[in-house]
Amino acid sequence: MGLFRRGPKRDPREAPRDGEFSFFSEREGGVFRSQVRQAFAERGLEVTVYAGMVADSGGRQFGLGNLAAVCHRDRRGERVWPAMIRDHVGKVLRTMDGPQPMETLSEDEIRARLFPRVVAEETLPPAESFRYGRAPAPGLREVLALDLPEAVQMLSADSLSDLGEVAELRIRALNNLRALPVEGHETVRRGDGSSFEVVLGDSFFTASRVLVLDDLVERIMGTPLTGDGALVAMPFRHQLAFHPIHDAQVVPALQAMAQFAAAGHEDAAGAISPNVFWWRRGAMTRLSEPDGDGLRVVVDLEFQDMLERLVQDEA
Template identity: 60%
Template sequence: MGIFGRKPRRDARDTTRDASFEFFSEDEGARFRAGVHAAFAEQGLEVTVGADAVTDSSGRQFGLGNLAAVCHNDSRGPRVWPELTRRHIGIMLRAMDGPSVLDTMPAEKFRAQLYPRLLPDEMAGSDGFDYARPLAEGLREVLALDLPESVMVLPRSSLEHFGDVPALRERALDNLRRLPVESHETVEQEKGAGVDVVMGESMFTASRVLTLDELVPRVTGRGLSTDGALVAMPFRHQLAFHAIRDRHVIAGLNTLAQFAAAGFEEGVGRITPDVYWWRAGALTRLSTLAEDGIKITVDGEFQAVLERLIEG
């Protein structure tokens, strides 16, 4: 009977790692890319498979980062990677090849399915996204449409028919506020230095940082102080925060920085490995992930908060 409880076999962490997706071993990475090539061939497309993207004969490129993370995180192991890959590629191709949903969607339905989405600078800095709202170093906010099989990130040209950007953003925020909280738990490595983690299947779970002052009392029963909170949005399905209340803020920052870096490495829909200080809706970056590890840098304003809380 015990054999049915065994976890799927994966290569040990001390085996040579894949150059692009460190959570795979070198052999697992090769197996994953072979599956990608086979799935495109089943769709009648011959592609060139690169380290982290594929290119078809017409020059279209498809990134592999999200799919790789989906495969890695599936608890059933490599045996289901072909199934996951076929499904993912099928959804992607249907979205690209089919008629645009924007041509037929009624305006009110469009606005009802509109949400704000967080993206790293490099993903929101292309033509058409000049309206993207800078949130902090490395992070911007755009508008996205929630569809049955995917999420469509919207350039300005896709918004013009439905209204002006400020009004659409307000509607997107209202939709975000109405989302249910799917899962919440507290991670505590040191007494008083707990990190609250909100998780969900929704592609906009991390976007909840935009309404953090409403979310925190909803999940913890206690509002934020004027000092705000430390926050991390490592990938789209997760938001973590530490409410700043007392001297445990330093331990909370260290815990959250490690948590964010780990989540960013393995998460689907990666956003940022960094930790930010949220106060009155504004975000200030406190940590960055460099090749030699996590670096924490605080400005004079946050340093004053630390000194007041520690001395108090």
């Protein structure tokens, strides 16, 4: 999974846009939904297709947002959509119709597959089922999830009730997260001398490694973070960017990471946040946010004081 790659052939941006998924043209959206309907029909399931989901006769609903983004971003274009959609629908139905892992796995097996996952809070159901999770930053929520062979299942409070206390389960999940291999690591260097690191991989928990950032940074860089912490960005579930703060290069790094995060978040499957955060001892403060068609960097007094100190140290 590379950071920068040539995009797939798409309809021009001036073509009329799809009402639900603006990265699609109207034509592309129609093709996509038609193929989704066909994939369910091939599985013997008649569905009603809505703009952002499909529903079967039993009332089950299947969201289309992530699948649409995956199709949109695939560099091979529309020719591979049918196979991708059939594969996705097959996995979803096998997961929903098959034995439920919380009923078939032993407690030890469940704990071995347990991971914390950082998600955009807006993607969670409005019910209280996931309110047990802490909010690592505004707009984000940390929930517990099972890593299954064909799916990742986020666990509601009811699902966890028979396993033990959430705090104890979170400790086990964090230990599992620390033990994951680093699938990929790249350094992004800019012409102004600034740089930042990107961890990337197929794991759905790649971006969630921000929860164990101190361990991850020392593992990759060979040195621990200082008390000033790091800049971090989690555009989508398969990428985590960070810049350990050592000197005044944090200023151009912040600008570069803000652009990187916003671009990576747009149209991404498993999108998390377009923002950059200041990470210190596990706490995160937002430093950037979208502003119309551009970006706006917003720093608080504490971050400003740190910048002034770093600049003075180099004087």
